[in-house]
Amino acid sequence: MDVYSTYRRCTLRSKRLAGSYWALTGSLGIYVIYTAVTAKSHLLQEVLASDGVLFARFAEDEDVQPKCANMNSTGLCVELPWLDAVEISATRGFLATYIQETLLFGRPALQQLGTGQIAHQGQQKVRSQAFYVGQPELWILVLEHRLSSITGTWSGQDLIGFLRQEQLDTGYSHPIEHVAHGLPKEVKTWFGGAKDRRLQVRLFELLQAAGVTLDQECSRCAEFNLTGEAARLRRIGLELDVTLFYSNLWFLWSDISTWFLPNKEVTFELQVKAREPVEGVRTIRTIGPAQSFFQDEEYHNQTARVTRRSFGIRLLFHQRGVIGKWDSMSLAFFLLQSCTFLGVAWTLTELLCTFIPVLCDLWGWPPPAWFESLQRAQRDKID
Structure with missing residues (x-):
């Protein structure tokens, strides 16, 4: 069976x-x-990650001029034009806020090796001076940028951007997590107006967005047992990460189309994050006496030279974001x-x-x- x-x-x-x-x-x-x-x-999504912008510089406002008399510091101060206080490129920049100069005469002497003789000191330190740069936070940072993605190539002046009232935590693992927060209802600054579509922002607005001021004390300076005048950020220096975050996937509760469809135009957000390096931020270089702020009679010797240490703000430029488009x-x-x-x-x-x-x-x-x-x-x- x-x-x-x-x-x-x-x-x-x-x-x-x-x-x-x-x-x-x-x-x-x-x-x-x-x-x-x-x-x-x-x-279909493309994640953007590059360092640098197309062009960066500073500008001065004719109506708001920097003044040493308006600063909350003691000692000497010089009202410099931005060109004399700024070194900038497409990837980074340095803006001096405090300068130390040392005037030296002579040159180090050549010595014969193996003789056991000590050569006469041929270099002599004459004097030093230090001074602040008058209100660099009033200068305007101008950025020219460009975006190349799966949607095409965009000029920064064709895009609308914004700076939030308060910076969000940018420690996301994927850029889409930041986009899900959506566009802010109120922003601190809009970029891309009808008259001037350039990205222009004052330095003190960047510092405020990062939650710092140049007159606040350095948070780590107590570790180095500094004495005398309070070690403020204006004197020690700091870093600012300036990030342009692009996306056409911003989420809006008021617009249902943004829930599923990408926007026709790309919008960028200016993000700022401050960091205080352990040794501060400074540059060291040798200049001619005529380029320094010593009086002429102090460097009549032809062998005179000046060592300049400049403390200030280091700007690091980044481009980040996520762009999306329909794909079958x-x-x-x-x-x-x-x-x-x-x-x-x-x-x-x-x-x-x-x-x-x-x-x-x-x-x-x-x-x-x-x-x-x-x-x-x-x-x-x-x-």
């Missing part, structure tokens, strides 16, 4: 099972929609992944049917009627 078995289709009518299935399906569906809105996983393959992969994920609800419901006896024994409930019917059908199939 040949023994064979066939599958029998059973229809279960249980409000609890149906409720569990639809609750799981609804929860998973909401999660899929949430990830689509926040992660924009249905779009990305959309197809997202739909396939979502459908597979929604199938978890059916699998979990089947597991729930299998473990019903265990759950009923655990909670002290009688087995449901549909389970008894399912067991009888199983026995009839075996018989």
